[in-house]
Amino acid sequence: MKVIKAEKAGFCFGVKRAVDMALEVASKDKEIYSYGQLIHNDQVTQKLAEKGILLIESIEPITSGDVIVRSHGVGKSFYDACEDKNLNVINCTCPFVEKVHRIVDSYYKKGYGIIIIGDKNHPEVIGINGWCNNSALILNDIDEILQLEDKPYCVVAQTTLKYALWEAITHKLSGMGAMTVFNTICSATSERQEAAMVLAKKVDCMIVIGGYHSSNTRKLYEICKELCENTIHIEKKSDLVMTNMNKCGIIGITAGASTPDWIIDEVYDFLVQQ
Ligand code: SF4
Known part of the structure; x- marks a missing residue:
C-alpha cells in the first residue's frame, strides 16, 4: 500500500498563529478563557484545556481574567463588552x-x-x-x-x-x-483544495483528516468525494476503519487547515505500516 500526503495540508498560517499565541499565554495559575473553540478541532481544544485554557460560550459569568478571541474572529460588540467588564482580550483572530x-x-x-x-x-x-x-x-x-x-x-x-x-x-x-x-477567500484554502484535487484524481482512496465541525475540512471532503468515490472524513487515527482500505493500492491523505501535524502524522505512520 502506497500512502501519499497532499502537497499542502494541515495548519494554515492563521491557525498556527492562534494556537502558538494561546499556548504561549497558557498558564495554570491564571484564569484564561477561550471564547468559543480557538480552532475547529476537538483534539486541540482538549490539549488547550489541559494547559488551563477553558472554553466558554459567553462572557456573562466572567468577572476577571484573560479572554482569548478565536481565530475566526468576533464582532465589534464583543470587544466593547470585554472593555465594559475590564477583561483583558488576547486577540487570536487570523489577520x-x-x-x-x-x-x-x-x-x-x-x-x-x-x-x-x-x-x-x-x-x-x-x-x-x-x-x-x-x-x-x-x-x-x-x-x-x-x-x-x-x-x-x-x-x-x-x-x-x-x-x-x-x-x-x-x-x-x-x-x-x-x-x-473584495475577493477575501484565503489562498491557504484554495491551495489545500487544489492540492487535494490533484491527489484525489490519482489515488484509490482519499482520507480527509480534520474536525467534523471544520468548514474547510468538510469542503475538502466534498471536493475529494467528487473526484474519488472512495473518500472518507476522519478526525483522528482511531476513526479509521481498515475493512475496505486494504484493497487500495494508493491512499491519499489531506487535512483541513485546523488539523495539527501530530494528528496527520499519526494517520500517515499507521497506514504506511499496514
Ligand atoms: S484559512 Fe482562515 S485562519 Fe487560515 S490563514 Fe486563511 S483566513 Fe487565516
Whole structure:
C-alpha cells in the first residue's frame, strides 16, 4: 500500500498563529478563557484545556481574567463588552479575517450595504456581520439573491468559500447594481483544495483528516468525494476503519487547515505500516 500526503495540508498560517499565541499565554495559575473553540478541532481544544485554557460560550459569568478571541474572529460588540467588564482580550483572530472586518467596518460606515458570501451559521461569518451592526445580507447559494436596495453594496467572502460559488454569485450580483467586490477567500484554502484535487484524481482512496465541525475540512471532503468515490472524513487515527482500505493500492491523505501535524502524522505512520 502506497500512502501519499497532499502537497499542502494541515495548519494554515492563521491557525498556527492562534494556537502558538494561546499556548504561549497558557498558564495554570491564571484564569484564561477561550471564547468559543480557538480552532475547529476537538483534539486541540482538549490539549488547550489541559494547559488551563477553558472554553466558554459567553462572557456573562466572567468577572476577571484573560479572554482569548478565536481565530475566526468576533464582532465589534464583543470587544466593547470585554472593555465594559475590564477583561483583558488576547486577540487570536487570523489577520486575514481581521482584514475582512476592516473592509466591512469601513464600507458600512460609508453607507454601503454589506453582502457576505458564506455560511450564516459559521462563527467567522457571524463575526464579520458584527462589524456592520449585523445588517449584512448573507448568501450561500446563487438562488438566494433577492431584491436589493437601491444603494451601493460591498461584497466580501467567508475566507473558506469555494471559489466556484464566489464566482457564480458575484457574477450574478454584478448585473444587479453598484458592487464593490473584495475577493477575501484565503489562498491557504484554495491551495489545500487544489492540492487535494490533484491527489484525489490519482489515488484509490482519499482520507480527509480534520474536525467534523471544520468548514474547510468538510469542503475538502466534498471536493475529494467528487473526484474519488472512495473518500472518507476522519478526525483522528482511531476513526479509521481498515475493512475496505486494504484493497487500495494508493491512499491519499489531506487535512483541513485546523488539523495539527501530530494528528496527520499519526494517520500517515499507521497506514504506511499496514
Ligand atoms: S484559512 Fe486563511 S483566513 Fe482562515 S485562519 Fe487560515 S490563514 Fe487565516
